[in-house]
Amino acid sequence: MMGWALAILFGAAVVLLILSFYKSGQSSTRLEQQIDQLTFSLMEEVYQLQQQMKDLEIDAEITAKEGEASIVPFEKRVLLRELIDLHRRGYSFESIAAEKQMSTEEIEQLLASYIKKRDERGKDVNDI
Numbered sequence: 633m634m635g636w637a638l639a640i641l642f643g644a645a646v647v648l649l650i651l652s653f654y655k656s657g658q659s660s661t662r663l664e665q666q667i668d669q670l671t672f673s674l675m676e677e678v679y680q681l682q683q684q685m686k687d688l689e690i691d692a693e694i695t696a697k698e699g700e701a702s703i704v705p706f707e708k709r710v711l712l713r714e715l716i717d718l719h720r721r722g723y724s725f726e727s728i729a730a731e732k733q734m735s736t737e738e739i740e741q742l743l744a745s746y747i748k749k750r751d752e753r754g755k756d757v758n759d760i
Contacts, residue, residue, distance in 0.1 A: 686717070687713055690712075690713045690716050690717060691709065691713060693716070693746065694709055694712050694713065694716075697745055697746060711732075711742070712742060712746075714732070715728060715732070715739060715742055715743055716743065716746055718731070719743055719746075719747070725739045725740055725743075
């Protein structure tokens with residue numbers, strides 16, 4: 633009788649041990665999922681911050697170029713920001729015009745002062 637009791641207790645201990653391993657595996661899987669979600673949300677926030685910094689840099693350039701005397705309307709500032717960003721990423725005037733549904737001449741006119749500024753800086757450095 634005592635042997636059976638020990639066998640039952642030993643069997644119950646083995647079952648409980650297996651159950652504890654199973655439960656710890658589930659909790660570690662949940663923990664990994666939570667860490668992954670946190671990582672992705674942090675990456676998204678960093679990307680958004682980088683985009684905002686880029687927009688602020690372009691806005692500062694627009695403000696400096698347009699001067700304090702004339703306040704640039706919000707719609708024009710957003711358009712200029714997008715045009716400057718596309719041009720800096722290597723898009724041609726034609727592709728920017730097609731994307732924004734504007735004429736190439738309009739794009740060239742809007743970007744002329746910003747492109748000259750960059751070209752002139754390069755010439756000054758090379759001329760010295």
